[in-house]
Amino acid sequence: MFLKPVHAHDKEFRLLHDEETVVGRKECHVLINGDPSISRIHAKLFAQQDGIVFITDLSKYGTFVNNRRLTKDQRCELKEGDLIKFGNQPNKSEFRLLKTQLVFCCSNMNASQKTEAKKSASKLGGAVVDNWNSSCTHLIMTSIVVTVKAVNALSSIKPIVTPKWLEDCVMAIKSGLSIPDHAELVEHS
Numbered sequence: 001m002f003l004k005p006v007h008a009h010d011k012e013f014r015l016l017h018d019e020e021t022v023v024g025r026k027e028c029h030v031l032i033n034g035d036p037s038i039s040r041i042h043a044k045l046f047a048q049q050d051g052i053v054f055i056t057d058l059s060k061y062g063t064f065v066n067n068r069r070l071t072k073d074q075r076c077e078l079k080e081g082d083l084i085k086f087g088n089q090p091n092k093s094e095f096r097l098l099k100t101q102l103v104f105c106c107s108n109m110n111a112s113q114k115t116e117a118k119k120s121a122s123k124l125g126g127a128v129v130d131n132w133n134s135s136c137t138h139l140i141m142t143s144i145v146v147t148v149k150a151v152n153a154l155s156s157i158k159p160i161v162t163p164k165w166l167e168d169c170v171m172a173i174k175s176g177l178s179i180p181d182h183a184e185l186v187e188h189s
Contacts, residue, residue: 001047001125003030003084003095010093014173015053017125021045023086031176037061037087045078049122053078053097061088102126104166105133106140107149113142113163120166124173140166 002014013030015021023030024042032038039059047053054077057063057070064085065076078084078097086093104121106114106128117140118128129136132152139153139160153160159182168180 001051001053001097001099004098006083006094006096007091010095013095013176014179015045015047015125016123016170016173017047017049018123019047019174021047029174029176032086032093035087035089035092037089038093042086047125049125051099051125055084059087100125101135102137103135104128104138104140105131105136105149105153107132107147108141108143108145109163117163117166120163120170123170124166 001017002012004012010032013021021030022028022041022044023032024040025032025035025038026040028041032042039061042059043063044056044058045053054075055063055065055070056075057072059072062069064070065078066083067085070076080097080099082097084095084097102121102124104117104126106117109117114128121128132139132149134156136153136156136158138158139149140163141150141160142162144150144160150160161182165180165182172179
């Protein structure tokens with residue numbers, strides 16, 4: 001899940017599942033600068049594992065969902081496509097909540113590697129399936145080996161990533177950084 005900016009000058013932010021995401025102007029996961037109507041701790045978002053997202057307003061100048069101002073400390077369930085505005089400045093700090101369907105499949109990994117990959121995938125809001133199918137968005141491998149799943153991923157033009165790439169994605173989101181490029185190649189055997 002992510003907050004897609006309405007205005008080009010704002011940055012996109014991703015949400016981790018089962019973790020609180022703090023929005024504000026100082027020391028927050030979602031750091032919004034250049035808007036004087038943003039409180040230090042402006043709002044909190046929480047994405048449940050089942051995909052339900054809640055927002056709680058903690059600000060002085062308001063948090064708006066679909067142009068309706070939340071009352072302070074009000075918790076509101078968000079739906080995909082909802083317009084979220086932090087603060088009251090025109091043309092600033094407006095986002096849409098969008099959901100992405102991430103489906104990972106593992107190949108050529110031992111049980112402990114799969115368990116760790118499942119933990120990271122879950123934090124990203126993704127699912128891990130045992131068999132490659134048309135809904136798969138990524139293949140996870142520790143090294144490139146010709147397998148049926150690898151051939152399917154390549155023929156479907158889907159990224160093949162490492163378990164470390166998933167961990168790096170989680171860490172990047174926690175740090176407010178961009179997600180690493182898929183170009184992190186797995187080593188060839």
